Amino acid sequence: MEMFSVAIGNVFNPACLALIWAGTMLGIIFGSIPGLSATMAVVLFLPMTFSMEPTMGLALLVGLYMGGISGGLISAILLKIPGTPSSISTVFDGGPMADKGQAGRALGVGILASGIGSLIGIVALIFISPLLAKVCLLFSAADYFGVAVFSLTIIASLSGKDMLKGLLAGLLGIALSMVGMAPVDAELRFIFGNYQLMAGFDITVLLIGVFAVTDIIQAGLNRRHLADGFEKKKFHLKGYGLSVKEFITQIPNFLISSVIGIAIGILPGIGGSTGGLMAYTAEKNRSKYPEKFGTGIIDGVIASETANNAVIGGSMVPLLCMGIPGNTVAAIFLGGLTVHGISPGPLIFDKSAQYVYGIYLALIVSTIFMVVFERLGLPIFAKLLDIPKHILLPIIMVMCCVGAFSSNSRVFDVQCVLVFGLIGLVMKVFKMPTTPLIIGFILGPMFEENLRRALQASHGSWSVFVTRPICCAFLIAAVVFCTWTVRNNLKAKKIAETQGQSFDTAEEEG
């Protein structure tokens, strides 16, 4: 309780509230402009938080995450282009609603649904995290190894249509994490005489490279179409466009979509786009009028927007309790936590309780800011969609360099950003998902350290991974999940072949 009052004092002061507000607004802008994303927003602003007090820094990141996910609905409805991958399913009904002259209503309902989804996700985070942390206290090194293997398998399987490419991306991420000092004995590996590599690659640098620089190079490849105009719908909105009666009839939709979003958030490596799509499909299947989905009804917008924002709370659960990020934005958060000396894990509630409560409060405040100011600022956010990409993207590139430089104050990191940008580009050419690369990079050290510690404790006996029930359960789950995914992939391929279509292994990433 004492820690909670410290957290209240840290969050509810003018400077921190201003940072949450600024983060939420910037997040909405990044989320709403196609080509920029919530991930990019959090990545670019992460280095600026290094010099801040931990709660303030984390509060800014929380605002960016929250606003970034919600902002995607603005362009999804007005331009029929999802501003972030999370809003893909918002286009299905938001677009047709705009065509029917109900763009304002779609926007209002979407903002409200984002707020409700976020709040339900935060409540789940507050209740599930301490329980999961208690369970995690029972985990040994071998069990953590099992968790790492399971997480890597699930990420590789779910982040694209082609499991083998997902696995290769994850393995590449682990390989990159091995550059520099090894865990346990601090032996130097793969540094090829370059002392700058001794500390290994910084997660911020990898993220900026793969998520921002790759996109800018791709924009260069596509520069002839950068100025292509899209027809922007006009909107008119009173309140949130939803009557009390409509709100009551949509309560089951809010609840079911939130639960789906939270569950997807907790699973490692899959993000808001999958959450939104699954909730949309579930709501369509549950509906009494499934034929109306896709023609422009609020049910579809609510399902998608509630779920993608509920993912936020869900993705924080494994992050705080085990140090395993639920998606890429949570992965950047992990960087933010460790920079401020907060170690995620089962002991986080004992060692850094005030910061955890600070994150909870910042999430709630940011949700309120988002619902109020996204609605009030709609005309401005809609106007910002007109910013020309040929000016915006080079500015983002300069900010990427600033971000990479500030992470360690060395130009070497800026140069690494370009290398990772090129790796990201090659992965895009090969149609490989990039999320497993990031999660592999984060889970690599956890995988190695726990494997080595478990083997040390068991005097080199591998039976420890089978005799420990928790580890054994995770390893069996990994095998079952792998088999299930391979079976599903083969089935989909067979169906595609019988229908005379080629089975494209292109990525579908959240």
Added chain:
Amino acid sequence: MTNKQRDILCSAVFLVFGTAMFYFSLGIAHKIESDVGSAYVPKFIAICILIVSSAKLLLTLRDHSASGKKKDAAQNDWLGGLGTIGLMMAYMLALQPVGFILSSIAYLFAQIMLMSNRENRKPVLFAVISIALPIAVYGLFNYVIKMPLPRGILGF
């Protein structure tokens, strides 16, 4: 490039990467007796990469339906792509010796010009943005956030 060619190339790149990783793992010293050593996991990951990429290669070669359609390479503007990479390289190499402000001004102007087309090219506006933004960012980081950026030849 067809889907099949793309997947074969992808597998080949990872086969080479896995082999190189395994080769370089052989030189990692073993320090602690009771430990499996720092070379153990890199070797294991390298072998996994080799197995998965071999499996991908075999599956792709056996799959006759995966040829797919040829994507039109002309869709990509290679001058724009390679120009962007070249400008980024020059910017990153110039950052330390020339300093943040000057290198950013030059990069921003060149990159905006490269990405714009005849209809929306406004050199005066681009020049104003290219000069104002780096100065503002430098001021913010140097004097507000107190995180100095590379100074270079100007020394400020």
